[in-house]
Structures are given as structure tokens and as C-alpha cells.
Amino acid sequence: MSETPPILIAGAGPVGLVLALCLRQNGVPVRIIDKDLTHHVRARASGIMPRTLEIYNFLGILSDVMKASRPAPTLCNYELPGGTKVASTFPMFVYNEPRPDRPYLNVRTLAQNITMSILRSYLAKLDCEVELGTALDSFEDRGDHILAKLVRKASDGTEVTESYTASYLVGADGSHSIVRKRLNIAFDGEPFEQMNMLFADVRIRGIENTHWNKWGELADCMVTIRKTENEDSYWLLAGGGNFDPTSVRGEPEYLTEWIGKMTGRDDIKVVAVQTFANYKPQMRMVQQFSKGRVYLAGDAAHVHSPAGGQGMNNGVGDAYALAWRLSLAYRNLASEGLLSSYTEERAPIIKGMLERTTALLKKASIEWGSFGTLANEDPKRKHKLPLYQLDLHYRWSRVVSEETSYTRRAIGDEDEDDLVRAGDRAPDAPGLVDLSPTESSMKTLFQYFKPTHHTALIFSSSETAIEAFVSALAVVPANVVRSVVILPGDTVVRADNIDSDFAWRSRVDHVLKDCGTHAYKIYAVDLSKGDAAIIVRPDGMVGAIVEGADSIKRYFRNILRV
Template sequence: MSTDVLIVGAGPTGLALGIDLARRGVDALVVERAGELFPGSRGKGIQPRTMEVFDDLGVLDAIHAAGGGYPVGMIWQDGQRVGEHRMFDPVEPTEDSPYDAPWMVPQWRTQRILFDRLEELDGKVAFGLEAVGLEQDEDGVTVRLATGGSVRARYVVAADGGRSAVRRSLGIGMTGETVDPNPTLVADARITGLDRDNWHIFPPRGEGDGFLAVCPLAGTEDFQVTAQFPEGSSVDLSLEGVRKVVAARSHLAPEDVTEVRWASDFRPRAALADRFRDGRVFLAGDAAHIHSPAGGQGLNTSVQDAYNLGWKLGAVLRDGVDEALLETYEEERRPIAADMLGLSTSVHRGEVRRGEATRQLGLGYRESSLTAETRQAPATLRAGDRAPDGTLGGVRLFDAFRGPHWTLLAVGAEAPELPGSVRVIRGPAQESYGKGLFLVRPDGYVGWAGDTADGLPRYLARAGL
């Protein structure tokens, strides 16, 4: 069995990468050791920047239909509602940032939507195939499977989670810390006796107790139950175990928990892989960085890893761009992951409130070797920043960006002749961009900006355009 790109792991990271490669005409195979997609709600928050990514990948309408906004937290004490808690301050959508707040979609539904989109693009997922080791040479990678067979690929992407077998095979360590030593239960359950308009929060009743939170999962009949336990506790994941903790920490009776559909436990941890690449193998998602769930950064950072890597692999494999382009994946994504780990930990510990930073719209690559800012007096928007939405010459910019191409925005400036692979949009100076030429990468970031076209041909040559 052989392929150009082998993606190990059919979580959000692997499926998003599979979609990006499939729409670029790259032969890729996703392998998943489990027999089916992940069944739980775990990563349920989709940040505004990831909504923009999903817009480009063609799944935004399905994501919108499958979820809903975050409900207001309702604090309970002794069976009485005693106050409200808002996870974050509301933000109004703007022309340049149309997705204003996190959108709640249970992880299992997000993965199903991504899987369906991948199949629509004729992408391939093979379940029940577990990668257990690999060998590299100058031409490719041979990945050994638990079944005794192997897959040969030009490149491999490890998207197989925090306990990544591929990462361990490469001997890449992870540096990190325990964010919270207290174990936490998370379960998807059917519950009666609570409304679905609020996220129900039950603070600890006494010393040594943990909190209980019961959140209605938008688009489903389920609630996500989260409960913290003292350090050293064993967590009972059975129906009776979930019933016991819900009854002990709330006004609900045990029988109000009618079904547990999925349950797991974890100890919040933050860790970063020492490197994101070893030869022809790349780490992405939880295989590269492990987050506390607080702040909803893990799944989002992971999907954006895939979005960064996908166009670069496509350029090398489909367009013949120099392999040196792939060196920029770690250069760009590892600092982002490090920052997001710090943010997640700070949110978990109550040091930082969810807000502008957790929306991830301000992330960018100003310091990247792929970034060139040549204007004499750049305005607020600089090369390396996310390219905002808006309207230019009667064209909505996110519509212009959508697809696996580069886009040149000529904003109150004259556009040069460019290869047919670059889409050109012309219009007068506008608020978000000011004035100038802006070359937008396939992943929606400004790669090059200039007052004139001087230097643009050199940049285009380097990008293989």
C-alpha cells in the first residue's frame, strides 16, 4: 500500500488535513486505529478563527447547523438559582470578522462533518489500522501496522493524539507540566430535571469537594457532565458512578441521569513536543501539543496546524515547489502552540478571562521567514497577519480567498501581471487594509505586502508561483 501523504489519526486534525490535501489533488490516506470515529463531545468549542478555516474547507454551513451558541452559566446552591456566569463578554460581528463568538459543536459531530466532507472529495479513511513504528529513507517513509502490513508514503503526518505512537517511534520528547493534579470526569449523558437554556454550574459544597458542571450540548439531546475530584481519587465512569456524583453535588436525583453515552477521565496537562518535524514526518494536533480544555484552544490550534501544513504539502507534491517550504511548518506553528498552551493554562487557573486572545483572530506569522513587509509606513494590518474579511471592488474577500489558491488584493494600487494561479481582486482603499498590494496565502494570511509591486516577483518565485 502506498500514498503521497499518510495521515495517522482520524480526529479533527487528521480529517481537516485530509480535506485540504484532497481538494488540492494530493493522494492521501488517513488511517485510524479505532474501528469508528471518536464518539464523545470532548472538544466542543469552535473559535472564530477556526470558523473561518471551516468556511474555506467547505463545512461551515454544516457546522452552523449542527451546533449553537454558548449558553449563559447558571450557578446553583442548595437547589436554588443564585446567579449567572458568562464565559466571555459578547462581541458583535463586524465586516472584517464575521464570526464573533465561539460556536458549540460536540466533537463527535464536528468529526462526522469533516469525515463526510472528506468522502465528498473522494478522500480515504481506513479504520482499524494502527501505526506501531516507522523507518525513513531519503525517498519516503515506511509505516508498520499492527496487522503486520505496512504503508509507504512520501510524507507522514502524526495526528494520533497526546499518546502519539508515531511521536514515540521518532523519539521526540514532550516538555510540559501538570496544570491541575485533580482528576476530572467528562461524560455525555441524558438528564431530566434541568433546562437546556443554561450551562448549570454547581460549586463545591465543602472542603475537599469538587465542582459539577452540566452543559446542554447544542444540536443534541445530551448534556456534557464535568466533575472534578480530589487528587488521587479514582473516577467511576459507569452509569452508577455518574449518577452518584450528580446526585451528591446537585439537587438532582440519581435516576434523573437516564443514560451515559460516553465517559472519560483526565488530569489537565500542558505539554509541547520538542520539535514538530523529523525528516519526512510531521507532528500536528495533540501529537505536538497537549492543552488544558479551559479556553477551548486545543482542537482549534490543532485544526489550524493542519491548515498551515496542508497547502505547503500540496505546493511541494502537486506544484513542484522546493521542499524547503516545509521547514516553515515548525517555524510558524510551534511558537503559536507554545503561546496557546500558556493561554489555556492561564484560563484554567483563573488568571486570564476568555476573550480576544481565545478567539484566535489575532494570531499570525509576522516573524516567519515566509513573511515580507515592504511598505514604507505599514498601517495596523501587516504582512504575517490574518487577512480580514470585507468587500473590495464589490467582491466579498472571504469568497475570493476560498479555495486552494493565492490571492492578490490591489487596494487603491495598480496590480501587476501575475500567473493565472493567483486570483487578483482590485478596488479602492478600504478601512481594514488601507492602501497597497497584499498577497494572501492559501491559508488566509498576508504573505507579502507592498506599496508597489517592487519585490513581488522575487516572493512569487520563492513560493513557486
């Protein structure tokens, strides 16, 4: 593998870092560059949706994220004039009780720079460091590799040009992406002309709470201030239909005066400005996420309104969806159909989310309601939480398949709308006992899903069926798939004799017993109708639901060069 040049990632924000970490965990060499000379302190893109929490769990960084983050804040709306009396409060996102299939059902907030620091620390453990002060100037796609021109800038301002060969190039370089522009890919969409906004990271005095404090309305002019997870730092978001960006400057004294004028408060003092930027909401996306050996992810491929907190989360989704494809491609295992399915799967997801968040912004610009209510309201399916991204799916994708001879139905008290299909997010299931002599403890399915391999969940108690499934998996190249046999909860097993009880034991990676009865119910497997194998992809999505060994072979033939 070392003879093939590394994958080059332009842009070391959360999207580029997640992609780099996934690739390094797969053993793929990566070079990740960023044009900035320093790692900036900025809190923007701080909302972490439940699906992103799941991805962080699979990457192994969730414990650090949870320790550093907070629950989504309460919005505290102040009366004007005066600015000190609280008119109303409401949660930005209402609390949801976790479920067996959805263990992370609540939004967390974490300053973007802290998220990036966590990701960089895990990358460093895999011998990968971000190269600051290194910009992508241009590149050529030579068919079997990328030839890139890089410009490295030293702290004294001197520049050094470098010619660099990469196997693939990924543009995670933001909304003004050089990669996208060099590819000449259109960035379709428009700005929200009737609104101007500003973002700033500031140090202030006069506010001590952790609420999202708000004065005014977005339809007119609004000011919000929130304590971030950075020590002694607050995030200022202001804007609206009547906000004049020329009326405020990014110096402490001017910001203090302006905040006082807008809020009626003379006790709020800005003592330092760390970042300051005027901003007009943009809603844009590309129609193709790749061209040749070059790929786009995150803001380089789509930009969202600030409503709904989807920008970074969709970018992380891009990175996670792309990483396993590039990992297989790097090993010369990916089919052409698999690589092209990146656009096929992600473009409709992004288009739908852009439509939703744009509608949210337009509604909020008329009447600022509870984003918690607005964000999660679906008149047809009120129990769904669209912005949490747990119900997104790729059912239309050419690289997923569902082949069963019977109609699958929800089991027990499971909702028919929640029936797992090929292309869906693979749900969790607790209450599993790992029958390995070295494990023998309670597990959840999420503990077996990793970005490094497919996970074949074999639901059966039949020796013959399990043998057939395992034999079909044996033809798949090494390290592409791990097998997990899930036995019904009433299966009689002699823990000290499992190897002799099951002839196939030595050929599978894990044997679990569904003691909690969640797995069979959540995945809607009824053994009275037939056995099933459910193939979970490295991105945590269901690639296939099948009942026969030949169907397993067809799935992998579709995505691999086998």
C-alpha cells in the first residue's frame, strides 16, 4: 500500500479532519493541508446533531466530545425596551428520551475549534499532522494520479512552491473552495438578499449565564449572545432584515456601544474581539460531488443557512460517506459504481436539507419561534426529528440491495414507519451477550460498527444457514467485512463449549446472543419466515438485507472489484 501516493485533503476544518481520521484508521496515508498559518479560535458550527454523535462514536472520539460539550442551550428572550426583563424562554431543541435503537437523541453544543482540536489529537496518534500555511494553488488529474501545485507560506511571509503527487484529491476547503473552482463545477443557488448577519467570538463582561440570550427579532434586527465552551469566550450572532452591517465595527469599544444601543443594556462590555465577520446567508450546492479523481465535501459542495445548525453536520456526513469509498479505491478494490454513488447518495440528501433549512430561515425571518419546534416539526410524522439526521436514507442507491422472498413487517410495538430497509441508517440494539470467552459481557451493536469494515449481521439459529452465509463472506477480500452471528435470546448455549457446540464458530468474528430481544425486533427479523443477513457498511448504513448466500455475493460484486 505504501507504494501508492497518499490522498491529499485540502482544508483542515471538521470535514477534512473527519475524513483524514477515517482514512488513517483504514491504514490509508493522508496529507492534510490548510492555508491558514494558525489554528483559529471560533465557536461557529457548534451544534452537534445526534447522527454526528453516532459518527463520533464509531470513530472513537465520542467520550472526549461529550466531556467537552454541553446540552443545547435554552433561548432566553428579553423584552425591549429595557433589555433586562425576560419575556420568554424555550429550549432550542426539546429533550428526547434515548431509545434502544437511538441512544443519542439530543443535540450537543461544542465550539468548532474544540471539536477540531479533539480530531487533531486523534489524528496525531496515527502519525498525521495538519500542515498549516500550505495552500493548494492548482492541480492536474493525470488519470491514475493527481499532480498538485502547493504553496507553503512561512511565518516571515516567504513562499515555497512544491509539486506533489497524490492518489486522490479531496476539496474540504470551504465555501470559496479552490478545488471546486478549478474543477469548474457550478455552485448553484442564491444569497438570502433580505438579510445581513454578523458572527463574532468575543470576551465580554455583564453576562454570566449559559443561555442563548436574545434581544429583538430577525424580521427587524436581532442580537444574540451565548457562552461558548471556550474559556471566557462568547459567541455573538446578530442580524436581520433591517440590520446594517456598516453600522458596527469589530473593535471592543464600537461593539460595546452597538450592543448597548440594540439591547438597551449598558452593563454588557466587550473586552476583546477574537473573530469578527459580516455574513449574508447563502444557500448553494453543486450537482456533482466529484470529477475524475477529485472529490468535494462539506462547504466546498454545499452551504446552508444558519437555521437548523446543519452545515457542519452535513459536511461530517459527506466525509464519513466518502472515506470508506476512498479507502477501498486506494486498495484498488472499489468498483466504478461505488465511487460514482457518492454523488448519487449525498446530492439528494443535501438538496432536501437545504430546502428544509431555507424554509426555516424564511419562517424565522418573519417570526422567530422556537427553533426546537420549527426544526423538528413534521406534520405527517410528528415523532420524526428531521434535523437530527437519523431518518436520512439512501434507499434509491444503486449500491444497496434488499432481497427477501417474504414481506418484512415491524415486530411487536415497533412502528411500521421505522422498519429498517436497505439504505437506512443501521440502528443500535443493546442487551447483547458476546459469547467469546474473552468477552462474555453485555454489548450493543454500535460497538461492532466501525469505519474500517463492513459488518455482516447474521440472524439465524440454523447451522446450515449460518454455514452458507459464512461461506459467501469468505470470498470477500480480507479485512473488508467482519461477521457477527446473532442468536435468538432463547438459544441454549454452553459458554465454556461454544467452539464445539457450533462447527462454524472458528469462521466468524463474533457470536452474540440477543438476550435483550432488541436486535431481532429492531431489525424486524422473524425466523419463522426465514433467516437474514444484514450487511452494515463502514458508514453505518445498511448496504443489504438478504436471506440467501448468493445475495451476499451479488452485493459485494456490485461494490467491489471481485
